[in-house]
Amino acid sequence: DAGVIQSPRHEVTEMGQEVTLRCKPISGHDYLFWYRQTMMRGLELLIYFNNNVPIDDSGMPEDRFSAKMPNASFSTLKIQPSEPRDSAVYFCASGIFRDFPEAFFGQGTRLTVV
Amino acid sequence: KQEVTQIPAALSVPEGENLVLNCSFTDSAIYNLQWFRQDPGKGLTSLLLIQSSQREQTSGRLNASLDKSSGRSTLYIAASQPGDSATYLCAVNNAGGTSYGKLTFGQGTILTVHP
Numbered sequence: 001d002a003g004v005i006q007s008p009r010h011e012v013t014e015m016g017q018e019v020t021l022r023c024k025p026i027s028g029h030d031y032l033f034w035y036r037q038t039m040m041r042g043l044e045l046l047i048y049f050n051n052n053v054p055i056d057d058s059g060m061p062e063d064r065f066s067a068k069m070p071n072a073s074f075s076t077l078k079i080q081p082s083e084p085r086d087s088a089v090y091f092c093a094s095g096i097f098r099d100f101p102e103a104f105f106g107q108g109t110r111l112t113v114v
Numbered sequence: 115k116q117e118v119t120q121i122p123a124a125l126s127v128p129e130g131e132n133l134v135l136n137c138s139f140t141d142s143a144i145y146n147l148q149w150f151r152q153d154p155g156k157g158l159t160s161l162l163l164i165q166s167s168q169r170e171q172t173s174g175r176l177n178a179s180l181d182k183s184s185g186r187s188t189l190y191i192a193a194s195q196p197g198d199s200a201t202y203l204c205a206v207n208n209a210g211g212t213s214y215g216k217l218t219f220g221q222g223t224i225l226t227v228h229p
Contacts, residue, residue: 033215033216033217035217042219042221042222043203043205043219044219045216045217045218048215048216050215055215056216091157091158093158093217095215102148102160102163103148103160103205103207103217104160105150105157105158105159105160106157107156107157108156108157110155
């Protein structure tokens with residue numbers, strides 16, 4: 001398996017624009033997580049899904065952020081409108097926590113909002 | 115709310131030294147604890163995972179221990195090498211309810227091993 005695949009790897013956008021980050025989890029994994037990493041706050045969980053259903057979105061900073069998982073092999077994190085303070089590295093992770101309780105992370109998307 | 119603290123924040127050692135990284139957490143109701151390595155500009159690589167019922171796990175020169183009752187874990191690196199230089203992150207997976215599967219991360223320890 002190629003692991004968790006995220007795209008794009010880097011994104012530079014202007015303030016106010018819509019940004020969509022994409023994630024393909026490892027096949028067969030039933031949990032999917034979106035994390036954000038900044039120097040100030042470290043790694044923070046934004047939202048996670050179990051069997052494509054959002055379980056906990058309490059970490060989503062505000063209504064400008066939304067996440068979807070239309071099927072077991074794809075998820076998106078959308079920011080609309082983007083702001084400079086959204087600049088961070090966004091990681092997607094997946095896992096099967098009952099059978100093999102380990103989280104596998106993608107390489108991340110580095111987002112810069114100017 | 116689970117809080118994870120890692121000490122020290124940064125560590126610089128000469129090659130060959132044995133070293134210990136510390137992680138503490140406030141809520142002992144954890145499902146497991148995972149140690150990750152992150153290289154600059156890269157993603158996270160899982161090093162070791164310890165189930166709540168386990169005391170330690172070993173992989174090569176790495177040994178991680180878990181004392182759930184006291185809310186502590188240590189990562190021991192034997193005979194450190196320059197290639198071990200990276201940020202090491204500790205993360206706990208809380209048990210039960212909507213917390214199940216969520217990882218709470220510490221701020222990490224930046225390790226530099228110089229030749």
